[in-house]
Amino acid sequence: MPAEPLYRYQSSLEGILDFLTRPPLSVVQYQAAARKFAELIDHFDQGTNQKPRDKRYDRVTLVRLTYEYARTEESKGNFLRAFFESAGTPVDDNLNAHPIDLSNPNTEAALRDSIHNFADYLFENFFLPLKASARKTPQPSPASHSAVLSILQEPHTFLGTPDRVAALRGACLIRDHHRCVITRLFDCEEAEKRINSSRLQGIVALDDEGNPFTPGNKYDLLQVAHILPHSLTQLSANNDLNNSKAAALAILNMFDHGAAHLIEGTDIDRPGNAITVTIFMRQWFGNFKVFFEPVEQQAHTYRIDTFSPMILGDVLPVTRTLYLTESRTIDPPSPRLLAIHKAIAHILHLSAAGAYIDKILRDLEDQSVREDGSSELDLLVKLKLQLQGWPAGQAAEGRS
Incomplete structure (x- = not known):
């Protein structure tokens, strides 16, 4: 050649x-x-x-x-x-x-x-x-049970993003038994609601497995985390994908041919692309520093591990079998999407690109431009425009 x-x-x-x-x-x-x-x-x-x-x-x-x-x-x-x-x-x-x-x-x-x-x-x-x-998943209050069922039966019932994500959060809480899939901590808001309701009825408050809440139980505030970020397919004001996001979806097909179809349009806000986690774990999962490794011969069972054992070593690694709804009306987290998330996490870590991106994000948050040029001004401008949903090419045009 x-x-x-x-x-x-x-x-x-x-x-x-x-x-x-x-x-x-x-x-x-x-x-x-x-x-x-x-x-x-x-x-x-x-x-x-x-x-x-x-x-x-x-x-x-x-x-x-x-x-x-x-x-x-x-x-x-x-x-x-x-x-x-x-x-x-x-x-x-x-x-x-x-x-x-x-x-x-x-x-x-x-x-x-x-x-x-x-x-x-x-x-x-x-x-x-x-x-x-990945760190910017919106967190509206979870939709009611009836609203969750409605959107699962008719995916286009809610056209607005806040309604879709609210229904997604509600669906994931139901599917995951109101527990973080990693720590298994129960949602504190749901626990308080059940305890107060049961007290008025004179009955014992129970979790999703039928076990009573006790003073020794630990709780946390839970959120939904997209496996692949919500904004990846977010449309522009003109109701289309800009060139930057279209390129990202095309690159996604280099990891798993056809995987982009799993998150096209509103499908990115479906339960197969989300898990229930604590706020703390959402930060680490969203930063691709926590990942799910499938356990062979065990369906929906994962060894959950981290690249930050000094910080998360008291929690991870841990093996979890994900909950499934009895009727299977709510999809489990997609093994394909979790595999892509794991691949991205390893690439970012082993190439040191993840640490470099963390530095860029710190500079963006600090709005700092260092005198020695180490702040990568060009990337800061491009990233800011991408996060605002503008075509990345406009960044170059603005500098010419």
Whole structure:
């Protein structure tokens, strides 16, 4: 494969990321692309090939892990096609016909830049806005039981976001037995309501398992946490997805081909994309620092673990079997979406992109621009516009 085409990195992957309208790679194409990708990553995944700017996060590791955590061969094929086509090299049966001369400094530099630019595209259009927006799930009061049943039977009954999320919170509380799926603490508001009601009736207040509340029980305020953030598919004022969010959904299909359909439109506010947690755990889960690992041969059972054992070591790891409603009218948390969440969590942690995003978010909250340039002004501007729901391209236009 001649090195020349790899010099032409495309700053926009529009069209390249349109996986659903294109046939998957053939077996020959997939195998050739996988071998070539492994050759490049093995070469550049060495400390001697790191540039000073890589101290922000490990770009090669982010690219490698995004490929490795793709859930199916078709998803991996989507990634390989985007990776090579972004560098101006289409994936065809002749991809491995010409070796790459990595001993040539110009070729090596061009390939390194191509990998780094692809990593930056994934970082800026997926990982950064995803992690930033995951902390912003709205928390209206849970809808009444009748309203929950109504929206489950007729998903479009509530068209407004607050009503949908209120119904979602109510549905998750019912499904999860009013307990945090991680700590198993009971919702304090629901407990108080049941205790007061039972006192008036002269009966004993019971939890969802039929056990009486006792003074020794522990409670907490519970909220709903989206597995993939609510704002990922939030429409603009023109009732459409902006380019930035459309790109994020396309990148999502590189993790699990077709997974974007699970959260299209109002489906992102369905119970399959949410869990009930304490406020404290919602922060850690939303920051992709707590993740769910499925236990083999045990349906809806997970080993819940963390990348912050010094802080959460008294709670995690723990194995939990998620509650299911007897009638199965409320969907359980989607194993596919939990797997994607876990993959994102590992990529962010192992590439150090998560820590870098935390720094960017601190700068955004502080509204600080450091004199030494370490505040990444360009990313701050772009992220602020993304969180406001504007097309990210407007950020670039505003700086030109």
